[in-house]
Amino acid sequence: MNAKLICWLIYLRKVVLSMDEIQNRKLHHIRLALDPRVDFKDHCSEIYREIQLVHQALPGLDFDEVDVKQVFLGYRLEAPIMITGMTGGHPSLVSINKMLATLAEKKRVAIGVGSQRAIVKSNFSEDVVASYRIVRETARSVPVIGNIGLNTLRDIDTDTVIRLVEVIDADAIAIHLNPAQEVIQPEGDTRFSLDVMDKVKELIASLRKPVIIKEVGNGLSMETVRVFHNIGVKIYDTAGACGTNWALVETLRNQPGSSRYECGLKLSEWGIPTPLSVIETRYVAEDSFIIASGGVWDGFKAAVNIAIGADMVGVAKPILKNILDNGLERAEAYLDNYIFELKTAMFLSGARNIGELRSKPIILGQKIVNMMLQRGIDPHTYLNNTRRMK
Ligand SMILES: Cc1cc2nc3c(=O)[nH]c(=O)nc-3n(C[C@H](O)[C@H](O)[C@H](O)COP(=O)(O)O)c2cc1C
Secondary structure (H helix, E strand, O other): OOHHHHHHHHHHHHHHHHHHHHHHHHHHHHHHHOOHHHEOHHHHHHHHHOEEEOOOOOOOOOHHHOEOOEEEOOEEEOOOEEEOOOOOOOHHHHHHHHHHHHHHHHHOOEEEOOOOHHHHHOOOOHHHHHHHHHHHHHOOOOOEEEEEEHHHHHHOOHHHHHHHHHHOOOOEEEEEOOHHHHHHOOOOOOOOOHHHHHHHHHHHHHOOOOEEEEOOOOOOOHHHHHHHHOOOOOEEEOOOOOOEOHHHHHHOOOOOOOHHHHHHHOOOOOOOOHHHHHHHHHHHOOOOEEEEEOOOOOHHHHHHHHHOOOOEEEEOHHHHHHHHHHOHHHHHHHHHHHHHHHHHHHHHHOOOEHHHHOOOOEEEOHHHHHHHHHOOOOHHHHHHOHHHOO
16 A cells, blocks of 8 residues: 555544544434433523513403514514524434424424534535535525534634535524533533634625524623624524533533533533523623523523513424424424413513513512622613613
C-alpha cells in the first residue's frame, strides 16, 4: 500500500469514528432524556402558583368563540405550539422524525429538527441529510426550523450554515446555547466567548431567513437576549428551567464520583424558570416573537406563559415520549388535551384569542414580584405595558 492510500484510510477511519460518536451520542441522549429523573423538580409548580390568571364568572364569550390560531413565519397555525428540535442524524431516527412531522402537519403546529451537526460531520452524506429532510417532506404546510449549536457555528463557514437550511428546506434556523449541558458533558465544548458574535452577525446578514436564539433547558436571561437583540435577532425560544434538564442528562453519562457527575447533580435546580425567562426576554426584546418552552407541558402552563408575554409555546420531551411509548395516536391525544386546556384557560379568563390573552389581568405573588424588582423590572409597567407589546 502506498503512503497516500494509508493516509486516506486513516482519514476515512477518523471520519467514520467521529460520525459514530455523534450518532451514538444522539441515541444515548434520547434514552436518557426520557428518564423522569432528569426533569426539573416539580416542573416549577411553585413559580406557576405565583402567576394567576383572574377567573371570569362572565367571560363575555362562548367557549366555541375561543380562537387559538397563531401566525408564525408566515404560516397560519391551528394552535400556538412548536414541537421543538430533538432528533435527526441517525438512520433509526428517520421514523421518529417522520412521526413527529406527521403530528405537526396533522395538528398544524410548527416543528424543529435536532442539531444538524451530524450533517456537517458527515460532509452532507445523503442518508444523514435524509433523516432530517423527512421532516419537511412530511410537514409541508407548517414552519420547519433547522438547528445548530453556537459552537458548531463557530467552526463552520456561513455558506455551510446556509446549505444546512437549504438541504432541509427550513423556514428559519435556531442556534442553540447550552453552556450548562456542555460543561457537564464528558466530551463537552465549553467555548462560549463573545468572539463568535461576528459569525452570528454574518449569518444574519447572509441568510435570507430568520435566525432564532434558543436555550435547551436552563433559560434565556435578559443579558443574553440583549446581546442578540442588539444585532437584530427577533425570535427567541426561552427553553427555561422547568422541564428537561440537560445538565442532569449529561450527569448520567459520567462516572459517579467524578467532578462532572458531582457538579452535575448540583445543577438540578440551576437556571431561569420558564415564566421568568419569558418576562426577561420580553423586557429587552419588546418587538420580538417569543416562544415559551421548558416544561410547558400542559395547556394551563401554556396560557400562563402567553399571558405573561410569550407569542407561542414549545414542547419537546412529552411529545417524543408519547410517540415512543404509546405511538402517534397517544401523542395526538396529548396535543388535543393540551389545546383543550389552553382554550379552557382562555375561556375562563375571557380571552377570545392569543392577542387578548396577553392583556388579561394577572396577579403576581410576592416572590415573583421580588424577583422582577431585583432584575430591574417594574411589575406594574411590565404587566400594563411591556407584556402587551408587539
Ligand atoms: C431527546 C431530546 C433531544 C434534544 N435535542 C436537541 C437538539 O438537538 N437541539 C436543541 O436545540 N435542543 C434539543 N433539545 C431541547 C429541546 O428542544 C427543548 O429546548 C428542551 O428539551 C426543553 O423543552 P421540554 O422541557 O419541553 O423538553 C432536545 C430535547 C430532547 C428531549
